Each structure stands twice: as C-alpha cells, then as structure tokens.
Amino acid sequence: MSDLPSGETNETVTATVAAPVRVPLWEIFWTFLVIGGTSFGGGVVAYLRNGLVTKKGWLDDEGFLAALEISQALPGLNATNMSVIVGDRLRGPIGAVVAFLGMTLPGSALVMILGVVYAANHHNQAIISVLKGVGAASVGLLLAVTLQIGHKQLEHALDISLVVLTLVLVSIFHVSLVIVLLTVGPLAIYLYRPHPARELKPDKTVFDKKGGE
Amino acid sequence: MVLLQLLGVFALLSVLAVGGGTAILPEMKALTVTQFGWLTPDQFRDIYSLGQLAPGPNMLMVSVIGYHVHGYAGALLAFVGFFLPCSLITLATTRIWDYFKDSPWRLAVQRGMAPVVVGLMGAGIVAIAHTAIINWITVLIAAAVFAVLYYGRKMNPAILILVGGVAGFILLR
DSSP: OOSSOHHHHHHTHHHHHSOSSOOOHHHHHHHHHHHHHHOTTSOHHHHHIIIIIIISOSSOHHHHHHHHHHHHHSSSOHHHHHHHHHHHHHHHHHHHHHHHHHHHHHHHHHHHHHHHHHHHTTTOHHHHHHHHHHHHHHHHHHHHHHHHHHGGGGSSHHHHHHHHHHHHHHHTSOOOHHHHHHHHHHHHHHHTOOBTTBOOOOOOGGGSOOTTO | OHHHHHHHHHHHHHHHOTTOTGGGHHHHHIIIIIISOOSOHHHHHHHHHHHHHSSSOGGGGHHHHHHHHHHHHHHHHHHHHHHHHHHHHHHHHHTTGGGGTTOHHHHHHHHHHHHHHHHHHHHHHHHHHHHHOOSHHHHHHHHHHHHHHHHSOOOOHHHHHHHHHHHHHHHOO
C-alpha cells in the first residue's frame, strides 16, 4: 500500500468508482452506517477498505487509494472525507450527505450518551478512574500509531529536523497551529520542491492512516 | 454568543486539520481549555477518552465538548462547525483533483508535509499525556498498551482501550 507510485493510482479513480448501476441511497447509508458503527479503536481506514472494496466492490484497490490520497491531503478526518468522496462518486452531493451521516451517526449517538452520563456524574470517582485508565491507554495507542506511520520520517536528518521543529514549536513554545502551518508547511514543501536533477520517491506511509481519529 | 464562539472555534479547527485528528489536539486544547476556559484540563482528557470508547472517528467527541459548553445546541454547533467546512472543501476539491494529478508539486507537498504531520501528531500525544500521565500507574498502562501494539501481534486497539479502562477502575480510584 505504501509503495504505489502515486501517478498510477490517480487516473483510474473516476473510471473505477463510477458504478455500473445506480446504487440506492439507502444502501450507501446502510453500508457507511455499518462501518461507522463497528469501527471501534480507530483505524477506520481498514474498515472502509473492507466495506467498500471487499464487500461492496464500489471501488477497486487503486480507486480506494486514490480517494484516500485526496482525503489525506485535504483538511478533515480520513473517515469522513472518504465518506464524502465515495458518496459523491456514487450518487453526487446527496450521496455524499447520506454517506457522511451514516459514517458519523452511530459514533455520535454513542459518544453523546456517554457524554451526557459523564456530565451528570463527573464527580463520580468510579467513572473518573475508568476515564483516567482509558486516557493513559490512549497515550500508548497514539504513540504506537504515530511511530508505525511515521517511522520513515525518523530516518533522515531533514525529516527529523522538520518533525522536531514542529513538535518544539507546538509543544514547548505553544505556537498557534495556524502560524505553524503557514511557516513550517511552506518551508518543508520548499525543501522538497520539484527538482529536475533529483527524483523524489513518493512516500505515502504517513498518509496511509491519520492516527488516532 | 458562546454558540457563535463554539461554531467559530470548531470551524477553524476543521480547516486546520490537514494532519488529521491527533494533529489538532494541541490547538483544540489551547482554545477550549486555555483561551475560552470552557473545560478544565482534566475534563478535556476525560472527554477525549469518551471519544475512544465510541466507534467511528474518535473526534466525534467534539459534540461532547459542545454539549459541555451549551447543551444540545452546543453539541450540534460544535459538530457542524467541525465537519461542515472540511467536508465542503473535500466535496468541492474531489471534482477538480484530477487537474493536479501530474503536477510535480503534488509530490513535494506530500513529501514535505509528511514530517510536519508526524511532528503535529507528536505534539498531540504530548497534549493528551500532559493530563493523562499523572502517576506511575498511568505510565505503566500507557507503556503496556504501546508495547503490545508496537511490538506484539496485530490486535484491535479497542480491546486494549477497554483493558486500560478496567485497569483504571481497579488501580486509579
């Protein structure tokens, strides 16, 4: 998944996603509802691939990767951006709305129930102790996910410098994210600017999965 | 007024979320805890933990932050603010994406932003760890989850999150 030349993954997206038959809106909704309701523990991308490519055949692997690349390059979460892109390709904007609602409804309903219970009991020691345990476990989970998808950015001096610079600016100097994205972002892109004498190899590892969503 | 602030804060976070959910955690914490004082650091950690317990993207917990600030109307506006701008951008851009597919700059953006995103995710971990790692028991829980996921065999992280909750219930009273 990480070594596909990106030039090849893109061309086919329109052709492969266009379904031969009109997929009913309820089927789009139901498919995303199942994905949204069963994808516990993060890593929604794996559930999306299983549901959309393996089970439904709405996209092939290349079409899926092409849609994923768009999701990752744009602001927003992979899971919801994917639902918008695939829903739109299947049935236009109304398909995007239906897919998005399916994706977010189960998790939103459950997290709201938990949130209301929490708000009414946030002095309850038992509930707080459970959430403290979950919070600590989340730190371990985030660390594992970040290292899994970011280990290639921790191998070369230039990459490491950019990782450390970003981390230090945000965590130690508390520089606002807007400023970081508007300064370090263009600097990083400039450092990797297209150069005729140097061929950049695509590295999609970090974009395979945005962690901890 | 507070509803408009909620909408504005989460709409800003929405367009800034180029690195995904974890990457905007420091900014979300800075805005909701430090700048507007809607939550205490502990409440931010607790609500983030709630998000881990629900299926789908854990950032759906933005609704709970909204609920905490201004009830169900707050929950709705936080949700709309967080998901509408980025979804509209995606809807608009997916149709013109193919025009850029041969640009050499696309690869430069991808390659250059990768380490920035990893750095932002690292900062996201720091933001959560700041209030989640409070004693040696929490260090052990985090280390155990990390070791199993990173060095152990592949398993669903949701199980470890639940085990963490049970461990907290027993050890962190």
